[in-house]
Amino acid sequence: MLEARDLVALIKNYNPNSNADLIMSAYAYGREMHAGQTRHSGEEYFMHPVAVAAILAEQRLDDSTIVTALLHDTLEDTRSTYAELEAHFGREIAELVNGVTNLTNLELSSRETKQAENFRKLFMAMSKDLRVILVKLGDRLHNMRTIKHMHAEKQVKKARETMDIYAPLAGRMGMQWMREELEDLSFRVLNPDGRQSIMRRFIKLQQETGDVVQKITTDIRNELEKNDLTADVYGRAKKPYSIWRKMEAKQLGFSRLSDIYGFRVITMSEADCYAVLGALHQRWMAVPGRFKDYISQPKSNGYRSIHTTVSGRDGKRVEIQIRTREMHEVAEAGVAAHWSYRDGVQVENPFAVDPAKWISSLSERFEQSEDHSEFLEHVKLEMYSDQVFCFTPKGEVVKLPKGATPLDYAYAIHTRIGDSCVGAKVDGLRVPLWTRLKNGQSVEIITADGQRPQATWIDIVVTGRAKQAIRRSLREEDRARFVKLGQELARVGFEHVGKRVSDKALKTAAGLLGIGSRQDLLADLGSAQITAREVVEALYPDLAGQDGDEVAAESAVIGLDQNQSFQRARCCQPVPGERIVGIAYKGQGVRVHAIDCPALEEFEDEMRRWIDLQWHSGRHAAAHSVTFDVTIGNDQGVLGRICTLIGEQRANISDLRFVDRKPDFYRLLLEVEVRDLEHLHRVMTAVQADSDVAQLERYRDMSRRP
Structure with a gap:
């Protein structure tokens, strides 16, 4: 375990003006509070907070963040109190420690609804002070480095949570080195055989080819010297998980995967970055489609760099990143670069992003989401996304995640543009709305009055903003239809127990179920958010409960x-x-x-x-097949929507046969498994309510007699 004086010396290396007394005091207080506690390894527990503090010190962070790391478990695991921390170390540190404690208690890998709410709390904590999440990431990194001492079941749970939540969050904050290490440590737990196979192949490759990294590094340095360019060149083999992910994504074996090494060229100025790029492209052939200029179009977390891939020594693909020293510091620290110190003063890096503005831009649209699952989907999409840069007809840049479509682009411009979109042109050519956009393309959206979002658009778009806007529009458009359908479902449900539905009964049921109004209740009923059975049970539990098992x-x-x-x-x-x-x-x-x-x-x-x-x-299983004779409009997405409606009513389609196909209509037989007559009526009502269903009847085939 790092002693207090050694930790102070580590901090003094980059911040000579650090408050050594504060660090020493926090060290002594934390050690006293954790006295007698041990980790799974049997080591003194306090070695963990010290290790977290050392991780943050390596990022050259401020004293308050380091002290928070030393004390981050005191409120949760010791007799320490908030008041005591505030009295000893001030309100700022007490708030930071309390924030980390609250994050620790969030179950980010729990069931979906609760998980979404906890994600919301996570972003709220980040918006108050981003240093809270920096400490939490350091805490998770050290826990993953020492995870072998945990029980196997807990190792898998922690590794999965790290892979799904903390690693992409670190990446989204620009801390790519931490993301890669967290992913690889998780990979070691979740797929040890896969990781071992990558390591064995690396060793074999080194035996066959020698030190490829050193050879290619020398080649690059020699080329720069020929062009009188001064720069530092670094090379490394990529992490096993990064290689595994590329193999899975490209469906390639290790022997066919060429870009398994990465190289960085650190220059003196931005102009040198482009000069280096020119020199490298003159010497080696650039690989098409593998060039990205994040200097002219930086990422939202401040990341700037030029990425290119060339066919280097022996035809091997070589991935090279080119950036200045200041850009490199931001690339390593991400948003955390805002708090970095050098020579006792906070670094004024022109590329470091203001954390307040960054978290504000990240969370702005999350606050608009009314649905927990939508919020969760939006968060994950934002955290995992890589970016492409497209241009408006006027030359303005629009940033979108990788895989985005013209519809995503339209909604990024304005919700009104997205809602009324009927087509798109990319580089002057008309393209389908599901086309995946590429870097540098110019996009023009074609709109029409009266156009409304289609249900099939949900599967086309990839951004959380677009999905949220489409769902909101569909909900508004469908509300009247859902209310009408809900009224019919309520009538059938009440008649099933010998009761008559009334406005007063529905209003009372809405209150009992915690739903705002009678109209809201009917809309939820019609959209399958709740069932008629639940409404009846709320009012008449004795009658509804007679079914038993x-x-x-x-x-x-x-x-x-x-x-x-x-x-x-x-x-x-x-x-x-x-x-x-x-x-x-x-x-x-x-x-x-x-x-x-x-x-x-x-x-x-x-x-x-x-x-x-x-x-x-009693209550029957949904295992009684009934055949529907249904005629639907021959239009895109109609059949899929009908199948979805049936699924939303908890019914299963066991067979589907087309009887007649016409240019404008299809007639088909759908065999659906239902529970009882009420369930049958509910399914039929839901399908009949769709505007593209021309006719629906229960089909009886007298040719199929016993």
């Missing part, structure tokens, strides 16, 4: 002898809730028909074969 399919019918088996007749496909009768077949059990089935006419003279039956009164 779900009835097994083999015991769904009452009135059979103990040794008699039954099957539903294929002609009429009766479901629970309908009146039924059984027809006995010698050696074949009983066929159950709906009482109005035309097939029963055949047995009018054989009454001895008739068996009086009824359905069990």
